[in-house]
Amino acid sequence: MDNPWTRCNNCQKILYKQDILDNRFVCPSCNFHFRIAARERLEMLFDEGKFELLDDNIFPVDALHFEDTQKYSLRLEENQNRTGLSEAVLNARGKLGGIEVIVSAMDFYFMGGSMGSVVGEKITRAIERATAEKLPLVIFSCSGGARMQEGALSLMQLMKTSAALARLGEAGIPYISVLADPTTGGTTASYAMLGDLNIAEPNALIGFAGPRVIEQTIKEKLPKGFQRSEFLLQHGLLDDVVERRTLRNYLVRALRLLLNKYQ
Numbered sequence: 001m002d003n004p005w006t007r008c009n010n011c012q013k014i015l016y017k018q019d020i021l022d023n024r025f026v027c028p029s030c031n032f033h034f035r036i037a038a039r040e041r042l043e044m045l046f047d048e049g050k051f052e053l054l055d056d057n058i059f060p061v062d063a064l065h066f067e068d069t070q071k072y073s074l075r076l077e078e079n080q081n082r083t084g085l086s087e088a089v090l091n092a093r094g095k096l097g098g099i100e101v102i103v104s105a106m107d108f109y110f111m112g113g114s115m116g117s118v119v120g121e122k123i124t125r126a127i128e129r130a131t132a133e134k135l136p137l138v139i140f141s142c143s144g145g146a147r148m149q150e151g152a153l154s155l156m157q158l159m160k161t162s163a164a165l166a167r168l169g170e171a172g173i174p175y176i177s178v179l180a181d182p183t184t185g186g187t188t189a190s191y192a193m194l195g196d197l198n199i200a201e202p203n204a205l206i207g208f209a210g211p212r213v214i215e216q217t218i219k220e221k222l223p224k225g226f227q228r229s230e231f232l233l234q235h236g237l238l239d240d241v242v243e244r245r246t247l248r249n250y251l252v253r254a255l256r257l258l259l260n261k262y263q
């Protein structure tokens with residue numbers, strides 16, 4: 001049997017695993033927000049945990065026949081087997097406080113939540129579906145950025161997703177972006193920062209380039225907490241920082257406000 005105990009890497013306390021699970025993957029002792037998989041995210045989000053998965057039939061391909069320490073095609077296969085996902089994002093439709101919504105949730109456990117062509121395509125399909133069906137959109141980002149193994153094909157997703165979001169905006173349909181730890185690189189540089197509301201979980205690493213690259217470029221020491229949610233909120237890059245335990249209610253309230261629906 002699996003060890004029922006674990007240590008919180010933040011406060012070092014020994015904790016009963018089930019207590020963390022029951023607390024939405026948040027440390028009951030220090031409030032540290034553990035990373036969660038896309039499916040768990042969706043299950044804790046929707047009314048009664050019920051939702052319909054969409055676009056689950058598109059799979060990534062190794063178009064460039066890329067190989068680093070391993071063939072990209074094998075890396076994909078390994079990640080698919082380990083996570084049970086076809087790619088690093090899940091699209092879903094369901095209800096949130098009775099309001100029908102389209103949701104995309106990224107999964108960091110699939111190749112670091114990197115944004116390949118299929119991730120970009122699924123995000124775009126979610127946006128286009130929200131536009132066509134006039135349903136509000138919520139995207140949970142959790143991503144190391146563009147997927148190196150897909151080169152420029154990966155970078156093209158920034159433009160594609162951003163253009164689709166512009167059309168959603170023109171149609172007057174609300175989009176809420178939720179940034180989880182970490183949201184970096186091309187994901188931050190596209191859809192993650194384009195919400196009508198951009199909100200983040202506590203202490204999430206959010207940025208474009210990493211702190212080391214920035215320090216080397218500007219030759220200055222960065223302030224403490226730089227690129228963390230609270231710092232970014234203070235400096236106007238985010239609209240709010242919301243704890244996971246209140247996130248669902250926060251989203252319901254925000255959607256009602258944006259849709260002019262008070263009941």
Ligand SMILES: [Zn+2]
Binds near residue numbers: 027
């Ligand atoms: Zn802790």
